[in-house]
Every structure is written in C-alpha cells, then in structure tokens.
Amino acid sequence: MSSTVIGVLALQGDVREHLAALEGAGAAARPVRRPAELAGVDGLVIPGGESTTMSKLAAAFGLLEPLRARVREGMPAYGSCAGMIMLADKILDPRSGQETIGGIDMIVRRNAFGRQNESFEAALEMDGVPGGPVEGVFIRAPWVESTGAAVRTLAAYDGHPVAVRQGNLLATAFHPELTGDHRVHAAFAELVRAAA
Template sequence: MSTPTIGVLALQGNVREHVAALTAAGATAVPVRREAELASVDGIVLPGGESTTMSKLLDTFELLEPLRDRLREGLPAYGSCAGMILLADEILDGRPDQHQLGGLDVVVRRNAFGRQVDSFETDLEFTGLAGGPMHAVFIRAPWVEKPGADVEVLASVPEVTSTGLEAGEAAGRPVAVRQGPVLATSFHPELTGDRRVHGLFVDMVRAAR
C-alpha cells in the first residue's frame, strides 16, 4: 500500500495534532508554509483556528492563489472547523475582507454554535465509517446551512446530543460533508484520538494519486 504525502497548512491552528493523526492513519505528514512545500504534497489538511486570520495569513505567505490553483486541479483537501469555512464557496456571517479558497459547493454559517454554546461534544452517526458512532468535539464551530446538489452529507447534528441536551436550531444541520476529493467537518477529530476521519482522507488521497 502506497504512503501518500499529506501537508497540513501550518499558519495557525491544530497543526501538530493533525500531523500526528495523519501519521497514525498511514500517511507521511508534513507542515506547509511555503509554495514549494505545497507543490510536493498529494493532499492538504486545513486545520481549525480562526478563519479570517488564516485567510489573511494565506495572503501574507503567498499561498492563497497557489492553493486555489491546486484545489481547482483536483488536490484532495480536508478542512476541519475553520478549514471547512475556508473551503466553502459561500459563507454567512463572514467578514468582507475574508478570502475563500472554494472547492466545496456549500453555504456555511461561520461560528454557528458560538453564540449559543462555545463548545460541546456529542456522538454522531457518520456515513461510510465502520466502528459505530464518532465522538465529535465542536469548538465555536460552523455548520452547513445549505449543501449543493453534488455534496454528500456524511453526518448531521442529532436532535438530542449524547449528553442529553436538546440540539434546538442545530438539530439536523450537516457537520460533515464530502464533494469528490474534498472532505470537511465542523468538528475536530484530531482532538479525540479517533483516527477514522483521517483514515478516510488518507484513503481519498491514495485513490486520487
């Protein structure tokens, strides 16, 4: 089985945790801060963090257009939390100076959970992953307001969380989606020790090579 090289955008966020998760899932994981490093990877992970800051840093490090170009060429990408926001074609409640990478035909609401609950955890049924429900950690997370016709919804917020809280307006909102070689989650699988999402992405990168 081939070992793909997967970059983790290393401008802000949970870089070390994603590198560890990708390595455990069978990839060679490398931090990406420069265009030359981006050019050498088979896939890219966009970690959580603060999406407006990350978009500005992409511009500062001259990675914005090169990354857009590679995504248009079909580079597999996985975005968690802020990474989902960056990959979305359209965002709600974003800042006017915020840059989008695009590549995922969804409308995403930024900080959708933030004003109600800054962070919470629940178990999710995740389509395509064996081994039962996935424990998901949400930290000032977005949700998908509207998925495009070609977007597969892999997981949604249950009406009642595994801790017994009613989800209210969040119930039924998509929080994990895939469109071709692009995967995104509202939550942070790199923080839980469950490597199944990273394993799925490693398999997607292998298939695309």
Template structure:
C-alpha cells in the same frame, strides 16, 4: 493495543501518501500526529512551494479570517485553490470548512456550500459528542469549538454528517469538510478514512 477504533498506528512506508497540513493556525501538530498514526507521511505547509508533491492536504481549524489573511500574505491562496481545483484531496475541519466555502471568508471557494459561523455559540458553548460520518463509521468522536454549520449544499455536494438535524459534514468531489475537530480525540477513523481515500 489501543481499544479506540482506528487508533492503532501503521508504519508509513515509501508508498505511503504524502499529506500536507496547512500550518498557519489551529491543531497543526494534532493533525500531523493523527495522519502519521493513519499511515501517511506528513509535511507542514506554510509556503506555496511546500504544496509541490503532495498527495493531499488538511486545512485545520483556527479563525477563518486570520487563516485567509495569513494564507494571502504568504501567497498560498491562489496556488492552494489551483491545486484543489486540479484534484488535490482535502480534509477541512472547522474554520477550514469556512475557508473552503469562500464567500465572505475570501477563501479558495472550492465548495459549493453556504455556512454559518459560530453556529453552536461561543467558546464556552463548546461540546463533545459522537456522530455517524458516512464513509468513516458510527459513533465517531467529535469536538465542536465555535463550530460552523452548513446551511446550503449545492448539487455537487453530499451531506455526510449531522448533529440534531444540522449539517456538520459534507463531501464534494475530493474535498471532505467537517465542522468539528477529529484531531482532538483519540479516534483516528476520520484520518484513516481520508488516507485510505487518498491511497485509492
């Protein structure tokens, strides 16, 4: 049995939530595997029709302008925004956070936050650390790759994680957005907490 917190898989039965992963760029397979370990049924989402029937969606990392361009070309941005505004829970990581913030990224704009892209430096400045994430736990493994930081959080938002005083995790309604990549570690607590919130 694994000694990594949150790593023990659970069987995804018929009552398990169906969680989509926006499958345009980034750690799609890694998110799908982490969600399955957390007890969810999963679906890769590339077309608007694949949003139907989802209980939640993950918007992974990558490059935010490329993600926006691909989602726009495939007709996903409008339906995705509508689904999230309708209450579909979201876990957004790294570029997914930028996309959810909208603004210059042209994304769905479902978070009232401002972000600064590549706030920790270029690819060579990537790093791993452990941090506390509200609603998830202490000492959560986190991988930062050209990561953004949140520089303003609107009144509806809540800061749930920081690194050296910089905001790297926020929650607003059913949207949880993180600057880092939880899918690139063996620590499944972020995905387990997300799946549990969806179940509730």
C-alpha cells in the same frame, strides 16, 4: 505504507494535532507554509483555528491562489472547523476581507453553534467512517446552511450538516484530531491514495 504525502496547512491553528492524527492513521504527513511545500504534497489538511486569520495569512504567504489552483485541479483536501469554512464557496457572515479557498458548493455560517464557552462534544454517525459513531468536538464550530447538488452530507447534528464531501474534498465542523480516534484521518488518507 504508501508513498503519498499529506500536508497540513501550517499557518495557524491545531497543526500538530492533525500531523499526529495523520501519522496515527498510517499516513506520511508534513507541514505546509509555502507554495513550494504545497507543490510537494498529494493532499492537504486545513486545520481548525481562526478562519479570518488563516485567510489573511494564506494571502500574505502567497498561498491563496496556489491553494485554489490545486483544489481546482483535483487535489484532495480535508478541512476541520475553520478548514471547513476555508473550503466553502460562500460564507454567510464573512468578516471584512475574509476569503476562502472554495471548492465545496456550500454556504457555511461561522460560529453557528455558539461561542467558545458553548463548546460541546457529540457522538455522530458519519457515512464512510466504519466502526460506530465518531466523537465530534465542536469548538466555535460552523455549520452548513445549504449545499449544492454535488455535495453529500456525511453527518448531521441538530438538523444541520456537520460533515460533507464533494469529490476529493472533505469537511467537518468538528475536530476529530482532538479525540485520539484516527478513523476520519484514515478515511481521508484513503481518499488521497485513491486520487494519486
């Protein structure tokens, strides 16, 4: 067991599920709600939820600028669904006042796969995650419209990137934390350990 600690941004969304998935992957995990808590982690998971609400709460809790600073400094971060939107440099169709942390040179489209009742699951081959396909749970999921040269696509669905990596930043349009399969979280924990 390593001494690295991975935080889960605990403002809104499926925080408990990510904490459980990280622990299932053998990582020490804790919720992060304040700048002081952010300063005490080696990596951060930004969960699924509602990206506009998350953006507003991050600003209200004084976390937006510290998050941007840590990402710029190279802190590993993993965003699932709304977390992918939060790590995007640009949103194609932002809500009024919506801001991102940024860090991944990509443009994302919110709710690209449809509304809540159009949620679905799909088996995805994901580069960097050994052991066969991962089960992708897509709930009002975004997709990546375009990426810069430094972004590597790790998985695609229906012609659109749904898992990407740029340096220490990882993002998926789907929710691996809802499947009981901890391989994506294990891959992220490995990235955090390597960066530390």
